[in-house]
Amino acid sequence: MxxxxxxxxxxxxxxxxxxxxxxxxxxxxxxxxxxxxxxxxxxxxxxxxxxxxxxxxxxxxxxxxxxxxxxxxxxxxxxxxxxEVSVAEVPEGRNPNDHTDQLLLSWVVADAMLALSPEHRAVLVECYFRGASVSEAAHRLGIPDGTVKSRTHYALRALRLSLQEMGVGA
Missing domain, CATH: 1.10.1740.10 (RNA polymerase sigma factor, region 2, helix turn helix motif)
Incomplete structure (x- = not known):
């Protein structure tokens, strides 16, 4: 029992x-x-x-x-x-001459750019990396100004999506 x-x-x-x-x-x-x-x-x-x-x-x-x-x-x-890890001393502050984070981020962006179409990549290179205006980029790429604007818009959306898929950003 x-x-x-x-x-x-x-x-x-x-x-x-x-x-x-x-x-x-x-x-x-x-x-x-x-x-x-x-x-x-x-x-x-x-x-x-x-x-x-x-x-x-x-x-x-x-x-x-x-x-x-x-x-x-x-x-x-x-x-x-x-x-949690205890340390004997407070870590040193960030070195202003250390550009490691910036370098790593540029590599990540470069990898994300490879996922874009050649047309989208070209317009971003002209406008953001070379600093060209819309009309300068249009002249260099041989396309109308409006096409540069729309490609830039869609290229940035695609780049944002590519970075999100890589786990970068919100």
């Missing part, structure tokens, strides 16, 4: 597991594996504290939800402290 703790756990599972599962899914950002771990840990703690739950003090579901929430918060805090 099952003991009172076993019967209590079966009753807890039958009455609260579905609601607890849904709550844990929301707490973990819909991470099913993590939610399952939290549910199991919560029910394990309920089993360990079955005497408290049998005394009938307060809502059992509220107790389970509080325990689940605390497990998620404790895990989040533990991971946050593990990723």
């Amino acid at each position: 099952p003991d009172s703790a076993t019967m209590l756990m079966k009753q807890l599972h039958d009455e609260h597991a579905a609601a607890l599962w849904g709550y844990c899914l929301s707490l973990t950002g819909r991470d099913h594996a993590r939610a399952q771990d939290v549910v199991q840990e919560t029910l394990l703690r309920a089993w360990r504290n079955h005497d408290r739950l049998q005394e009938g003090r307060g809502s059992v579901r509220a107790w389970l939800f509080t325990v689940a929430r605390n497990i998620v918060i404790d895990d989040w805090r533990a991971k946050r402290t593990q990723s």
Whole structure:
């Protein structure tokens, strides 16, 4: 014959597991594996504290939800402290002569430009890299001014999309 703790756990599972599962899914950002771990840990703690739950003090579901929430918060805090790195000295300020970021960004933009059509690439090179006006770019490319304007518009949209696909920008 099952003991009172076993019967209590079966009753807890039958009455609260579905609601607890849904709550844990929301707490973990819909991470099913993590939610399952939290549910199991919560029910394990309920089993360990079955005497408290049998005394009938307060809502059992509220107790389970509080325990689940605390497990998620404790895990989040533990991971946050593990990723923090302490250093003996404050890092040096940025060197104004260091143009590494600018160089890397120019490489990324150059790669994104390769995704553009030759016509779009040509109009951006003329207008943005060579600094030509619309009429100068039109003359150099042998196309009307209006075509330079529209190609520039669509080339910038395509460039923005290409950069987004590369994970750059918003």
